Amino acid sequence: MNEKRIIGNRIVIPIGPQHPSLKEPGCFTITLEGEKVVHAVIGVGYNHRGLEKACESRSFIQTLYLIERVCGICSHTHSTAFCQGIEELSGITVPRRAAYIRVIIAELERLHSHLLWLGVAAHEIGFDTLFMYSWRDREKVLDILAEACGNRVNYGINTVGGVRRDLDDNVIQGISKMADSLENQLKYYLDLVMIDTTLSARLSGIGKLSREDAMKFGAVGPVARAAGISYDIRTIEPYGAYGEIPVKVITDDHADVFGRTVVRIREMLESLEILRFCIKNIPDGGIAVKAPRRIPAGEVISRTEAPRGENIHYIRSNGTDILDRVRVRAPTEANWHGMKHMLEGQYLADVPITIAAIDPCYSCADRAIVINSGNKTEVMDWQRLRQYSIEWYKKRGVDMASVKMPESKAYF
Amino acid sequence: MVSALVKIFIFPGFVFMAAYSMFLEYLDRKIYARLQNRIGPPWYQPLADFLKLLGKETIIPADANRMMFQVLPIASLAAVATSFIYIPVFGRNAVAYFEGDVVVVLYLLTVPTMSLFLAGWYSRGIYSTIGSVRTLTQMFAYEVPLFMALLAPGLIAKTWSVSGMAEFYSRHPLYILINVPAFAVALIAGQGKLERAPFDSPEAETEIVSGALVEYSGKLLALFRMSVDCELVLIASLISAIFLPFMTGNVILDFALYLIKTCAILVFFTIMRSVMARLRVDQMLAFYWRLLTPVAVVQMVINLLVRGNLRL
Numbered sequence: 001m002n003e004k005r006i007i008g009n010r011i012v013i014p015i016g017p018q019h020p021s022l023k024e025p026g027c028f029t030i031t032l033e034g035e036k037v038v039h040a041v042i043g044v045g046y047n048h049r050g051l052e053k054a055c056e057s058r059s060f061i062q063t064l065y066l067i068e069r070v071c072g073i074c075s076h077t078h079s080t081a082f083c084q085g086i087e088e089l090s091g092i093t094v095p096r097r098a099a100y101i102r103v104i105i106a107e108l109e110r111l112h113s114h115l116l117w118l119g120v121a122a123h124e125i126g127f128d129t130l131f132m133y134s135w136r137d138r139e140k141v142l143d144i145l146a147e148a149c150g151n152r153v154n155y156g157i158n159t160v161g162g163v164r165r166d167l168d169d170n171v172i173q174g175i176s177k178m179a180d181s182l183e184n185q186l187k188y189y190l191d192l193v194m195i196d197t198t199l200s201a202r203l204s205g206i207g208k209l210s211r212e213d214a215m216k217f218g219a220v221g222p223v224a225r226a227a228g229i230s231y232d233i234r235t236i237e238p239y240g241a242y243g244e245i246p247v248k249v250i251t252d253d254h255a256d257v258f259g260r261t262v263v264r265i266r267e268m269l270e271s272l273e274i275l276r277f278c279i280k281n282i283p284d285g286g287i288a289v290k291a292p293r294r295i296p297a298g299e300v301i302s303r304t305e306a307p308r309g310e311n312i313h314y315i316r317s318n319g320t321d322i323l324d325r326v327r328v329r330a331p332t333e334a335n336w337h338g339m340k341h342m343l344e345g346q347y348l349a350d351v352p353i354t355i356a357a358i359d360p361c362y363s364c365a366d367r368a369i370v371i372n373s374g375n376k377t378e379v380m381d382w383q384r385l386r387q388y389s390i391e392w393y394k395k396r397g398v399d400m401a402s403v404k405m406p407e408s409k410a411y412f
Numbered sequence: 413m414v415s416a417l418v419k420i421f422i423f424p425g426f427v428f429m430a431a432y433s434m435f436l437e438y439l440d441r442k443i444y445a446r447l448q449n450r451i452g453p454p455w456y457q458p459l460a461d462f463l464k465l466l467g468k469e470t471i472i473p474a475d476a477n478r479m480m481f482q483v484l485p486i487a488s489l490a491a492v493a494t495s496f497i498y499i500p501v502f503g504r505n506a507v508a509y510f511e512g513d514v515v516v517v518l519y520l521l522t523v524p525t526m527s528l529f530l531a532g533w534y535s536r537g538i539y540s541t542i543g544s545v546r547t548l549t550q551m552f553a554y555e556v557p558l559f560m561a562l563l564a565p566g567l568i569a570k571t572w573s574v575s576g577m578a579e580f581y582s583r584h585p586l587y588i589l590i591n592v593p594a595f596a597v598a599l600i601a602g603q604g605k606l607e608r609a610p611f612d613s614p615e616a617e618t619e620i621v622s623g624a625l626v627e628y629s630g631k632l633l634a635l636f637r638m639s640v641d642c643e644l645v646l647i648a649s650l651i652s653a654i655f656l657p658f659m660t661g662n663v664i665l666d667f668a669l670y671l672i673k674t675c676a677i678l679v680f681f682t683i684m685r686s687v688m689a690r691l692r693v694d695q696m697l698a699f700y701w702r703l704l705t706p707v708a709v710v711q712m713v714i715n716l717l718v719r720g721n722l723r724l
Contacts, residue, residue: 005538013538021618032542035693124618126609126690132448198610198689348542349692352618 009033013348017046021124021352024362028355032348040343040351042336047363055326060086060295063323064160067313070328071364072153073116076102076109077306078328079158081313084239085302086160089317090292098162099241100282104175105148105157106304107271107278111182112141113307114264114271117359118189121261124352125202130192137185140178147171162288172279179272186272190265193258203258207342207354210255217338221309221331222267223358225251226259233305245277257357294321306331308359330364416507424501426493432674433641434458436648439675440682447686458641462634470630475536484527484534485628485635491523492642499649500578502667509575514566517574517650518559524643525551525605528614531636532624543623546614546693550604553700554611558601560708561594565654567715568722574650578657585658590718594711595655597704599677602647603684604700606640610688611696644681648674 005012011032017025027043051070055063067082068075080102087094094102115138122130142152148171149155157163193199209219214227224231232249234242250266252259297319304311309331316325335358342354380388393400419425437458445452472481498513500506506513525547532544566572568587569580581588604611615623625636652673659666691699 129448129686136449201695202689347692349619
């Protein structure tokens with residue numbers, strides 16, 4: 001093994017597919033010279049689930065449950081984007097109370113996602129105390145989510161035409177209580193990041209992605225905002241109730257992991273402000289309108305601001321209850337492109353935190369695997385791809401030929 | 413003869429050291445957990461871990477050097493156990509002492525680190541190779557300040573024996589104050605010696621899995637872990653013997669004092685580990701060479717001047 005791995009004074013070290021610093025499988029092949037990274041190859045695609053294809057053989061209500069499961073952490077933002085698209089196609093308006101409830105759940109989701117990220121980032125740089133603290137505080141948010149939706153993650157609160165559950169007074173009081181106690185903690189973490197020398201030594205100047213590079217690679221979310229790009233779907237294209245709610249976009253000009261940390265912590269403080277505004281101004285009324293059985297033919301692009309960045313859903317309907325095509329562009333997919341640029345020229349010790357700093361969600365972004373065999377590349381259509389998979393499994397002793405597949409109506 | 417063997421192997425020798433190392437590991441993990449808002453392990457957890465590892469299969473990689481792979485954990489543990497004989501646990505004198513034993517202790521202290529380096533090197537794994545190179549790099553960083561800090565008090569005491577230093581400073585407790593910078597240097601360099609955060613880059617879990625020991629399993633890993641724990645006892649005892657030699661003359665009380673002093677040093681180590689992020693190798697090197705080594709050199713100069721002027 002070593003003969004292949006050590007070439008001259010260079011060592012090729014695989015980070016992944018199974019590695020303690022990665023929470024999901026991905027293979028980063030790092031070529032080192034001493035401790036410096038000279039070359040990085042990003043290998044994703046270990047978690048392809050065929051999710052978009054699965055959406056094409058189910059009714060749109062069943063698809064909603066699939067879309068909820070695109071991501072384990074930011075499930076609400078995906079179902080919101082999907083529901084918005086369907087609502088726009090069928091021309092229904094969500095009641096205002098439902099729109100507010102969607103915003104409340106979305107901001108709670110942003111809080112718990114960012115707190116999760118803070119813990120993971122602290123663990124990557126060996127600061128386990130901050131990891132334990134931030135995950136303890138995340139429990140407060142998860143408790144509220146469980147009380148409001150019945151689930152800690154995968155809330156299942158969105159439905160086409162509104163939301164499925166109303167927030168009662170208990171939950172609303174719980175949110176305002178949680179916001180007060182969390183605010184103190186978040187301010188403490190912000191101070192900690194600003195003051196602590198070991199933290200700033202490990203975060204500053206790491207994973208640089210300047211404003212120009214962020215533009216070039218199409219970075220979104222906190223990665224772009226940390227580079228000084230004021231890009232937040234909540235303000236540039238307000239959806240749902242965001243049009244009525246003042247949202248301050250948090251930016252920073254450090255353009256490194258330190259900046260991304262500061263942006264995320266300050267975004268959490270801003271989320272608390274949004275939650276307070278929503279609780280004060282939430283209107284009374286119904287929480288859902290009836291959705292039609294069939295979706296009128298047409299196509300729509302629906303965008304939301306996920307905790308990790310801009311989330312795009314493209315939906316095309318052919319007039320039945322089964323959608324023609326659903327395309328999910330999760331924010332991680334946009335942020336992968338700059339990763340090689342961020343990794344090269346750094347120390348090996350900074351690789352895990354650089355990867356973690358974009359808050360990657362591998363399975364959300366994995367779409368299809370390109371099989372490279374030599375120089376030959378080919379494009380397969382659906383029938384040939386199916387034939388290929390049957391042969392592939394047959395060689396390994398599994399016969400998939402008898403499995404029936406629904407006839408595909410999609411355009412390739 | 414029999415009493416000497418009992419002293420070396422049972423109390424205060426190897427068996428005591430092993431048992432105390434498990435207690436210190438428990439204390440370390442418990443305090444670490446409490447500082448992180450967790451409950452932490454029960455008191456028997458280190459022993460349970462050790463016994464469980466003993467019962468596990470030992471896998472030796474095909475590429476590894478079988479002999480070295482098996483000998484190194486034993487060499488590491490033996491070196492730690494040998495050097496513990498020269499450290500006073502109760503009373504002023506250790507089980508064995510002679511003029512110059514502090515040099516032997518410091519020499520034996522490098523053996524576990526070298527074993528760790530060789531263990532990683534002979535495992536032939538990619539993570540263990542990087543981990544062992546980092547172990548060696550770190551050794552070159554902490555050794556100079558650690559050795560200077562531990563030897564500086566000997567300049568005033570005019571002895572190169574741990575027992576002799578302990579005896580001198582227990583008779584003249586105020587001279588300890590001169591050695592305060594060396595005490596601080598020894599504590600911080602000791603943290604690096606034990607490869608604990610913020611100086612744990614040789615075994616950085618999120619980068620190189622667990623560094624030099626990544627290929628180890630079963631009994632051999634149990635022995636290595638035990639020798640790391642015993643090293644903790646050794647460092648804490650050595651620092652407490654040289655820098656905190658407060659004694660009453662009563663054997664039982666002195667032993668109690670020894671336990672209190674070593675636990676206090678451990679608490680310091682644990683707090684340090686829980687409030688800092690892991691430093692990168694280059695940052696660690698810069699810290700040791702630019703900050704700790706000059707402090708240790710200044711301490712040496714001060715102690716030489718004191719020695720020249722005081723005519724003790």
